[in-house]
Amino acid sequence: MAREMDRPRRVHRTDWMALLSGLLFIALGIMVVIRGITDALVLIGLLMLGLAFAGLVAIVARVVRGK
Template sequence: MRPDAREIGPDGAPVKKERRYWHRTDWLSLFSGLLFVGIGVRYLVEPAPDALTMLLSLVFGLGFAGFFAVIARVSRKR
C-alpha cells in the first residue's frame, strides 16, 4: 500500500507524523499549587497573619484538593 501524497516528503521519503500526547489534569497538584501561591501572595501583600490560621487554611485547602481529586478520578472511570 502506498502512503498518501501528504505523507511523502520533498525527497520522496515517507514523513513520520508527529504524535501529540494528551494527559489528564492532575487536580490535586493544580489545587495544591494554587493554594501555596495564594498563601505566598497573602504573606507578601499584608502583614504576617496568625500562624494557626494559616496552618488550618493549608490543611483544609489540601483536604479539599484531595477530595476533589478523588471525585475526579472516580468520575473518569465511569
C-alpha cells in the first residue's frame, strides 16, 4: 500500500471540444426525435453554431492552461 501512495497521480485534462460536441449531438438528436426541430436548415445552423462555441471554449481552455 505504501508503494501506491508514493506514485505520482496522473492527471487527465478535460477535452472540452469532445465533451461539448458530444453533448451537442445528444441534445440535437433528442430534439429531432421529439420533433422539436423539423427544419434541416435550422438543425444545420444549430450544429454549426454549437461546434463553433465548443471550439472557442476549447481554445480558451488551452490558452488558460498555458499549453
